Amino acid sequence: MDYFNYRDGVLYAEDVPLSRIANEHGTPCYVYSKATFERHFRAYTEALGSHPHLICYAVKANSNLAVLGLLAKLGAGFDIVSIGELERVLKAGGDPAKVVFSGVAKQPHEMVRALDVGIKCFNVESRPELERLNRVAGEQGKVAPVSLRVNPDVDAGTHPYISTGLKDNKFGISIDEALAAYELAASLPNLQVKGLDCHIGSQLTETAPFLDALERLLVLMERLRERGIEIDHLDLGGGLGVTYRDEKPPQPFDYASQLLARLSRWEGGEALTLLFEPGRSIAANAGVMLTRVEFLKPGETKNFAIVDAAMNDLIRPALYQAWQAIVPVDTREARETALYDVVGPVCETGDFLGKERELSIAEGDLLAVRSAGAYGFVMASNYNSRPRAAELMVDGDSCHVVRARETVASLWAGEALLPEGER
Ligand SMILES: Cc1ncc(COP(=O)(O)O)c(C=O)c1O
Numbered sequence: 011m012d013y014f015n016y017r018d019g020v021l022y023a024e025d026v027p028l029s030r031i032a033n034e035h036g037t038p039c040y041v042y043s044k045a046t047f048e049r050h051f052r053a054y055t056e057a058l059g060s061h062p063h064l065i066c067y068a069v070k071a072n073s074n075l076a077v078l079g080l081l082a083k084l085g086a087g088f089d090i091v092s093i094g095e096l097e098r099v100l101k102a103g104g105d106p107a108k109v110v111f112s113g114v115a116k117q118p119h120e121m122v123r124a125l126d127v128g129i130k131c132f133n134v135e136s137r138p139e140l141e142r143l144n145r146v147a148g149e150q151g152k153v154a155p156v157s158l159r160v161n162p163d164v165d166a167g168t169h170p171y172i173s174t175g176l177k178d179n180k181f182g183i184s185i186d187e188a189l190a191a192y193e194l195a196a197s198l199p200n201l202q203v204k205g206l207d208c209h210i211g212s213q214l215t216e217t218a219p220f221l222d223a224l225e226r227l228l229v230l231m232e233r234l235r236e237r238g239i240e241i242d243h244l245d246l247g248g249g250l251g252v253t254y255r256d257e258k259p260p261q262p263f264d265y266a267s268q269l270l271a272r273l274s275r276w277e278g279g280e281a282l283t284l285l286f287e288p289g290r291s292i293a294a295n296a297g298v299m300l301t302r303v304e305f306l307k308p309g310e311t312k313n314f315a316i317v318d319a320a321m322n323d324l325i326r327p328a329l330y331q332a333w334q335a336i337v338p339v340d341t342r343e344a345r346e347t348a349l350y351d352v353v354g355p356v357c358e359t360g361d362f363l364g365k366e367r368e369l370s371i372a373e374g375d376l377l378a379v380r381s382a383g384a385y386g387f388v389m390a391s392n393y394n395s396r397p398r399a400a401e402l403m404v405d406g407d408s409c410h411v412v413r414a415r416e417t418v419a420s421l422w423a424g425e426a427l428l429p430e431g432e433r
Pocket residue numbers: 068071089112113174209211212213247248249250287288289290291
């Protein structure tokens with residue numbers, strides 16, 4: 011459920027018509043709904059109820075400071091994958107003691123900073139990374155809290171580029187080697203084993219793979235127990251899918267109930283703190299991208315709607331053939347209906363936002379690409395020297411610029427011509 015709805019033929023974000031935002035701030039731009047972020051975050055906390063838990067929002071999905079700030083205020087923790095994300099969380103007022111640090115190659119300087127601010131846990135993804143963290147923590151005179159990210163080899167049934175829990179994927183320590191890796195972690199003087207972590211993929215539309223993974227992790231936890239290695243928290247990662255088109259993913263409530271039911275049958279399960287790292291399920295349907303139709307270009311085999319947003323603004327369709335709804339913002343005037351490929355101005359054949367979409371539009375019309383709050387702006391680039399779009403946050407009947415549109419001049423900040431005579 012989100013707060014983007016039509017009223018009298020015009021699409022609104024909460025109480026603000028999107029046409030007004032486009033007229034005031036230009037296009038392309040990203041528009042987020044504060045109430046939707048809050049609602050999606052609360053769906054997790056309410057689903058877990060009194061079971062000990064921490065929801066660590068996956069910063070990579072949407073790292074806008076305003077988004078992080080509002081989630082921090084709701085008590086969120088954060089899942090980060092770089093020092094850049096850590097600094098954003100701190101800048102937004104996030105609590106470092108609620109931060110978990112994922113990623114396959116954390117650099118020593120990133121470990122130092124994370125130890126310095128006192129994060130909750132490092133999700134370690136390999137044996138060499140354990141050794142590196144032990145060395146860095148020792149040099150800092152600190153003990154690093156660790157979980158091992160275990161790759162349980164379950165098929166999440168998702169797009170191959172966003173599946174992470176199979177043997178073929180680069181992520182995590184294989185479940186067969188996990189026991190030995192935990193023994194290594196427990197033996198290293200500057201590490202303290204805190205948890206067990208897994209993340210099997212993104213945009214999952216069934217609970218079965220999560221439950222399969224849990225089953226395998228529980229077996230591993232039994233083995234660890236036998237060896238005297240106790241786990242304080244179990245981090246099940248993110249991955250819950252959203253509705254882009256007609257998917258019917260489980261809601262956090264269904265997902266959590268099934269996990270809690272299984273855990274209640276496991277000794278100690280009721281006291282085990284659960285961590286989740288949701289990104290997409292909190293952010294995707296809390297945002298849209300607005301774009302204006304530049305030209306309609308009828309062709310012999312295809313009609314093109316050329317819009318002012320491109321693959322550099324929203325790369326998901328080009329990269330994963332992802333389908334996101336594209337809808338007119340103002341439907342009050344009658345238009346002819348036709349099938350269009352909605353494409354951008356970038357010089358690539360793969361520059362499209364949607365293919366074969368039935369749309370009733372004219373030049374100058376405003377379109378909203380829905381479900382764009384996650385992996386939208388964060389994956390934008392300056393390809394073709396295009397400044398990145400503005401980001402706006404609607405809160406009731408007000409709208410705030412939460413990141414200004416880039417200027418052309420800002421694109422060459424940090425670049426230099428070769429000195430005179432060497433050009
Ligand atoms: C380690 C980790 N945690 C959390 C997430 C967030 O996933 P999602 O946006 O699917 O919830 C990802 C991305 O897939 C990830 O790699």
